[in-house]
Amino acid sequence: xxxxxxxxxxxxxxxxxxxxxxxxxxxxxxxxxxxxxxxxxxxxxxxxxxxxxxxxxxxxxxxxxxxxxxxxxxxxxxxxxxxxxxxxxxxxxxxxxxxxxxxxxxxxxxxxxxxxxxxxxxxxxxxxxxxxxxxxxxxxxxxxxxxxxxxxxxxxxxxxxxxxxxxxxxxxxxxxxxxxxxxxxxxxxxxxxxxxxxxxxxxxxxxxxxxxxxxxxxxxxxxxxxxxxxxxxxxxxxxxxxxxxxxxxxxxxxxxxxxxxxxxxxxxxxxxxxxxxxxxxxxxxxxxxxxxxxxxxxxxxxxxxxxxxxxxxxxxxxxxxxxxxxxxxxxxxxx
Amino acid sequence: xxxxxxxxxxxxxxxxxxxxxxxxxxxxxxxxxxxxxxxxxxxxxxxxxxxxxxxxxxxxxxxxxxxxxxxxxxxxxxxxxxxxxxxxxxxxxxxxxxxxxxxxxxxxxxxxxxxxxxxxxxxxxxxxxxxxxxxxxxxxxxxxxxxxxxxxxxxxxxxxxxxxxxxxxxxxxxxxxxxxxxxxxxxxxxxxxxxxxxxxxxxxxxxxxxxxxxxxxxxxxxxxxxxxxxxxxxxxxxxxxxxxxxxxxxxxxxxxxxxxxxxxxxxxxxxxxxxxxxxxxxxxxxxxxxxxxxxxxxxxxxxxxxxxxxxxxxxxxxxxxxxxxxxxxxxxxxxxxxxxxxxx
Numbered sequence: 001x002x003x004x005x006x007x008x009x010x011x012x013x014x015x016x017x018x019x020x021x022x023x024x025x026x027x028x029x030x031x032x033x034x035x036x037x038x039x040x041x042x043x044x045x046x047x048x049x050x051x052x053x054x055x056x057x058x059x060x061x062x063x064x065x066x067x068x069x070x071x072x073x074x075x076x077x078x079x080x081x082x083x084x085x086x087x088x089x090x091x092x093x094x095x096x097x098x099x100x101x102x103x104x105x106x107x108x109x110x111x112x113x114x115x116x117x118x119x120x121x122x123x124x125x126x127x128x129x130x131x132x133x134x135x136x137x138x139x140x141x142x143x144x145x146x147x148x149x150x151x152x153x154x155x156x157x158x159x160x161x162x163x164x165x166x167x168x169x170x171x172x173x174x175x176x177x178x179x180x181x182x183x184x185x186x187x188x189x190x191x192x193x194x195x196x197x198x199x200x201x202x203x204x205x206x207x208x209x210x211x212x213x214x215x216x217x218x219x220x221x222x223x224x225x226x227x228x229x230x231x232x233x234x235x236x237x238x239x240x241x242x243x244x245x246x247x248x249x250x251x252x253x254x255x256x257x258x259x260x261x262x263x264x265x266x267x268x269x270x271x272x273x274x275x276x277x278x279x280x281x282x283x284x285x286x287x288x289x290x291x292x293x294x295x296x297x298x299x300x301x302x303x304x305x306x307x308x309x310x311x312x313x314x315x316x317x318x319x320x321x322x323x324x325x326x327x328x329x330x331x332x333x334x335x
Numbered sequence: 336x337x338x339x340x341x342x343x344x345x346x347x348x349x350x351x352x353x354x355x356x357x358x359x360x361x362x363x364x365x366x367x368x369x370x371x372x373x374x375x376x377x378x379x380x381x382x383x384x385x386x387x388x389x390x391x392x393x394x395x396x397x398x399x400x401x402x403x404x405x406x407x408x409x410x411x412x413x414x415x416x417x418x419x420x421x422x423x424x425x426x427x428x429x430x431x432x433x434x435x436x437x438x439x440x441x442x443x444x445x446x447x448x449x450x451x452x453x454x455x456x457x458x459x460x461x462x463x464x465x466x467x468x469x470x471x472x473x474x475x476x477x478x479x480x481x482x483x484x485x486x487x488x489x490x491x492x493x494x495x496x497x498x499x500x501x502x503x504x505x506x507x508x509x510x511x512x513x514x515x516x517x518x519x520x521x522x523x524x525x526x527x528x529x530x531x532x533x534x535x536x537x538x539x540x541x542x543x544x545x546x547x548x549x550x551x552x553x554x555x556x557x558x559x560x561x562x563x564x565x566x567x568x569x570x571x572x573x574x575x576x577x578x579x580x581x582x583x584x585x586x587x588x589x590x591x592x593x594x595x596x597x598x599x600x601x602x603x604x605x606x607x608x609x610x611x612x613x614x615x616x617x618x619x620x621x622x623x624x625x626x627x628x629x630x631x632x633x634x635x636x637x638x639x640x641x642x643x644x645x646x647x648x649x650x651x652x653x654x655x656x657x658x659x660x661x662x663x664x665x666x667x668x669x670x671x672x673x674x675x676x677x678x679x
Contacts, residue, residue: 080483082611125667134429134483135624135670138614142663146656153656258431258487265484306495310488318478 026268027280029316033266034283041290045297051174057290058176059168059244063088065182065285066237067256068263069189070230072281075264076193077226078206078273079126079133084260086144087118087231088253091238093148096157096248104163112235118144119231120224127223141257149250157248167243178240182282185236190278192229202226206273263288266313287312375621375628375673379636386643394650402646404528410642411535414635415593416609417616418542419468419586421634424617425546426579427559427626428482432471433587433613434606435493440464440588441595441605442501445509453512460588467493468584472577490610497603509599517596531597535635538589543631555579560627615662616641619669640665 022028047053067088074081081087095111102110118140125136171177193199201222204212212219237256242248266284269276291312292305387406391398416437423430430436444460451459467489474485517531546552557565558575566572590609595601620637622629641662648658 129671131670132624135618135666138611138618139663139666139670141611142615142659142666144663146659146663149656149659258491261484261487262491265480265488271481271484301499303495303498306491306498308495310492310495313484313488314474314478314480317480317484318474321478321480 022277022279025275025277025280026270027277027283028268029320030267030280030284030287033312033316034287037287037290037294041294041297044294047297049174051170054174055168055170055176055178057293058178059240060293061286061289062178062182063237063241063244064256064259064263064289065282066185066233066240067253067260068267068281068285069186069278070233070237071260071264072267072269072276072278073189073202073226073230073233074133075269075271076202076206076273076276077223078209078271079223079227080137080261080271081122081227081230082134082137082257083118083122083141083144084137084230084234085253085255085257086141086148087115087234088238088241088256089250090118090144090148090151090253091115091235092242092252093152093157093248093250095239095242096159097152099158099160099163108239111239112232115231115233115235115238116228117231119228119234122231123224123227126227127220148253152248152250155247155249155252157242159242159246159248161246163243164246167240178244181236181240185233186278186282189233193278198222198225203274206270207275259285259288262309262313266316268317374630374632376630376633376636379620379633379640383636383639383643386640386647390643390647390650393647397646397650400526404526404532406642406646407639408529408532409645410635410638411532412590412594412597413609413612413616413641414638415531415535415538416587416590416606417613417620417634417638418538418631419583419590420613420617421620421622421629421631422546422555422579422586423482423486423583424614424622424624425559425626425629426555426576427562428475428576428580429486429614429624430468430471430580430583430587431483431486431610432467432489432493432584433590434608434610435490435497436464436467436584436587437591437594437606437609438497438601438603439467439493440591441601442497442603444513444592445595445601446501448510453510456510457512457592460592461585464584464586464588464591465581466584467588468581469577471584472580475580476573476576494603501603509595513592513596514599517593518599529597531593534593539631539635542586546631551575551578556627558626560625612641612662615666618666621669621673623673624670 022031041048045053048057067084071081071084074084091111091114094114095107098107098110122133122137122140125131125140126133165177167178167181169177171180193202201212201217201219202225204217205219205222205226209219212222238253241252245252263285264276264281265271266288267276267280269281288309291308292302295302295304295308387398387403390402396402416433419436420430420433440460440463443463444456447456447459471482471485471489474480474489475482515530516534517529519530520527521530521533522528523533546555554565554570554575557568557570558572558579562572565575591606594605616637617629617634618624618637619640620629620633620635622633644661644665645658648654648661
């Protein structure tokens with residue numbers, strides 16, 4: 001509410017608008033958290049800025065960032081995707097196994113097609129059958145997971161050194177290629193969400209379904225498109241993961257289910273839909289993904305990463321709520 | 336026992352779409368009204384009976400008391416792990432911290448058996464579950480975080496705590512007290528079965544009575560289906576939510592102890608398989624994922640259906656992938672029967 005009025009009263013300079021948008025989308029807290037985290041990281045481990053460390057850190061973070069973006073797109077339309085880990089596993093094994101039989105472009109297309117198909121499957125059931133997304137994707141988590149293990153029952157596949165270099169090598173000295181791919185996908189997604197009708201509809205479906213319908217816009221098609229788009233982004237993440245680990249693994253996506261939701265929460269997105277930013281999701285994923293490394297370099301038992309991740313989420317999401325409650329109480333007294 | 340509930344203002348979601356009854360179709364209308372009257376928990380139980388009979392047709396030796404007890408034992412462990420989830424889902428939440436609550440409670444139990452004795456350790460483990468649940472409930476109701484995010488973060492936090500605080504190499508001995516109530520064979524009416532089966536049934540009965548016939552139990556349904564109405568009606572919504580999550584945590588902790596006793600082993604990831612399957616059992620048991628609807632009997636029915644599928648898949652040698660595929664299909668069927676949100 002306050003954010004909306006703020007954007008009206010603010011001078012309409014471009015930077016001012018961008019700031020207002022970030023604030024409205026809840027991205028300020030995760031950006032701040034990332035900056036603090038990054039500074040601490042550099043103080044403890046200045047070695048991050050060496051070529052090798054930059055590359056390994058980027059390879060670690062990029063798949064999570066992509067999956068977080070995929071989860072974000074579904075969350076924007078007010079849904080949630082429990083099957084996102086299974087979709088990732090499926091795309092991962094499809095890519096790795098098809099590389100053994102087909103040239104790279106065909107394997108790529110098949111992996112992307114698998115992600116798209118999973119997204120469409122979920123999307124049709126949610127948008128056109130009117131079923132709750134959490135239940136639909138719970139079912140498809142079982143189904144897609146079993147298909148993934150049917151495609152490949154143990155880690156392996158034909159991922160080659162060339163694919164590693166193309167997904168996880170260096171574009172230029174000090175610029176990991178995985179960050180480049182992430183930037184390309186993020187910019188394309190940003191253009192889609194902010195500058196196309198579909199993108200505005202995706203935000204609209206999440207924030208006010210009734211107005212969307214009243215305006216005669218096709219809310220169902222928008223939801224379907226969001227799920228399909230999400231499946232597409234998951235497949236990119238799965239391909240990046242296959243490249244950086246040089247294998248396909250039918251269980252590789254499992255840990256990404258919980259961490260993608262955690263990253264989206266940390267990004268300040270609203271699980272009711274309609275609110276969430278791309279840059280917030282990426283930086284949240286970077287923060288969560290690098291905590292383990294930071295602890296390692298700080299000489300702390302890296303098991304602490306699980307505790308600290310949870311505390312960061314509670315703090316970043318909870319402090320604004322407490323702040324609002326406190327300021328409301330103070331204002332209530334003064335007025 | 337009244338299992339279905341229609342709390343304040345909750346729309347009656349019948350399986351079939353509400354069709355205006357044309358005049359002259361009185362018998363059909365009565366039939367529809369009758370099916371709508373049947374408590375939802377009956378359907379999964381019925382589905383289990385059908386699956387059991389199908390099993391008998393496919394493999395006649397499956398149609399035996401031994402096979403029934405074997406399936407029911409497996410299902411009962413899943414049920415015990417899902418009872419807490421049922422409470423969370425009824426009050427329109429979800430508890431994704433079940434897996435590591437199970438792990439934490441089990442390991443806390445085994446660690447404290449030495450110094451505090453079995454009963455002391457049992458109480459400590461349950462208390463740990465209550466604390467975990469309370470924290471979930473406080474964060475959800477006071478900070479306004481969504482249940483999914485809160486319990487996922489709590490699950491992660493517990494995983495860290497488990498890895499940091501337990502010395503796994505020392506945890507090998509399961510105390511007799513626990514095996515006596517879980518894996519020990521006892522004879523009920525002359526039938527040999529694992530003790531966990533009557534234990535789970537008794538727990539189901541107690542919890543169902545609490546849900547159906549106590550004010551607190553009824554208020555869970557109201558909070559789940561219409562929290563604003565409940566607040567206007569003067570119910571302490573936050574306190575009910577927190578206590579609901581506390582019970583959910585305690586039941587997950589109890590499940591951890593039962594699982595340790597039955598399988599005689601504990602590890603950091605022992606609860607992982609219950610993340611999705613506990614929700615699956617609750618959904619197949621007829622609970623609404625939007626809250627306000629669900630029952631312990633239904634959850635046991637849901638677990639029995641999943642358990643019988645597992646038995647059939649094993650007997651037919653189809654492999655665990657097919658089992659997961661069928662689980663997914665069953666959930667889809669169940670939610671398409673009555674998972675639709677009115678107007679959504």
